[in-house]
Amino acid sequence: MRSLRFFNTLGRELQEFRPLVPGKAGFYGCGPTVYNYAHIGNLRAYVVDDLISRTLRWFGYEVSHVMNITDVGHLSGDDDSGEDKMLRSAQERGQSVLEIARLYTEAFFRDTERLNILRPGVVCKATDHVPEMIALIKRIEANGYTYFAGGNLYFDVSRFPSYGELARLRLDDLQAGARVEIDANKRNPADFVLWFTKSKFENQALVWDSPWGRGYPGWHIECSAMSMKYLGEQFDIHAGGIDHIPIHHTNEIAQSEAATGKKWVSYWLHNEFIVMNSGKMSKSKGGFLTLQTLVDAGYNALDYRYFLLGGHYRSQLQFSYEGLDSARAARRSLNERVLALRDRAGEGGATSPSGAGGATSPSAVGGMTGAGAPGPAASSDPHPTPGNLEKLIGHLSPAAAARLKAFADAMADDLSTPRALAELWGILRDSLVLPAEALQTAFAMDEVLGLGLADLKREEVPSVDPGLAAEIEGLVAERHLAKKAKDWARADAIRDELKNRGIILEDGPSGTVWRLEAAALVAPAGARASGTQSPT
């Protein structure tokens, strides 16, 4: 098994990945709080999680991937002064908290599916795990790390000597109250609530009985409780946004290790932000871009995935429509190359990587040139097949094997998708590699990148009004006759007229094809405002 290296926030260095159990990887990625739509910055985290998961699997690990859905008790402040975000959102929309949670959870998975993000093996909701949280808090309490004040149970960070190690915080240096009001109940400003009681928050919609009174859990505890339930008290990787380092993950570590007395997580991976011209996007500031905004502007969700892959996950990435245009153009070109290779590979048989072991994937062979695109049944399993990498490299020609190795090295080196992408381009334009083999290699790479190359369909049919389509076909036929008569003026006039209406004609060897102009897909000017518009 090839060795992987990750940048571990705990220690701030690249470290070789050594799982607790050889050949297996337990991975927890912080999921969404479902009180609003995810914006494209949020979605970067889930694409990164997906890359971690796919990469581990691709390199042969058996992966247990767990993600939470936070559907309760997420205050707008870390103390008990704020409102519950779920509740506020529910009130604004005149729906119940559970309806809100369901609405945005569904929206979230619609987005992740469009981004080709594979669903984690376990997706767990906070509201389904309150008993586990209570049980965990009891252990923390039994170990003497808590105190009760003003109706809330607090975690006492002074009892946990290594508090803040992840974020390299020094408690003495933290400016208490610099940006948030001091909670008078706290003994130390860094203390945080494990359990709130309803006495401190009147309108809480969801409450549970607990040894500390009827109330609801603090935010951080759900991740500790659920990750331990599904991955054990110690596991390999925990990922999330870089913003979680100082508070959320720091507190998770403290409470988890206070409960078990054991080191909790081995590797902490944190993704940097997508930033706008005007600064970062945030839900609470309003005015953020959703995936749907991009789709409405004419982009494919995978254009955004490609855009993300173009930068390293630990670097801030500046979002711009110019950058997204670039990604879209690149992805189109990439798809064209794959389709062209597929034509050239023909019956020779490009097989999917999983075919290296014997079976031939129907989606990768032929089919595309015949009538009808392959149905869902023909799609190969999107999950990378563990252990296939070395076997495939062994089967390839030296030139292709070198490309695939370089790709693997890039991914193994802290998920360097920019380099990996360069290798994908390399294999697709390498004249030393036969088309079928180039395809096979590219598909293997795409099991990690997730750009859907193996499931490409030939030229999507433009969705236009049937009447309009008939009219276009008529004009195309007329132009064909004009061309035969060498009436270039008439032929060009028809082409120009259609172009003015946003329809592009292209004369190919097999006749004229038409498509909608790409320019029509460019984002409207109004959508270019960058995060400064006020919420409505």
Place this chain on the structure above:
RNA sequence: GGCGCAGUACCCAAGUGGGAAGGGAGAGGUCUGCAAAACCUUCAUGAGUCGGUCCGACUCCGACCUGCGCCUCCA
């Protein structure tokens, strides 16, 4: 005040102590009645500024300048 990141061609963006990936855009070419598409070729003697270490630095060190994130919820 504390923690941290970044400044690479027109744009996005990698790697590297000794030949500066890749993509987009642009330019030239092949093809075409002309286009478009596609394909091929081309595109940073130089890496914010100034010093230092070194046989040699874009890469290490220091200073400065500029931009950015976090220390409230937040991916």
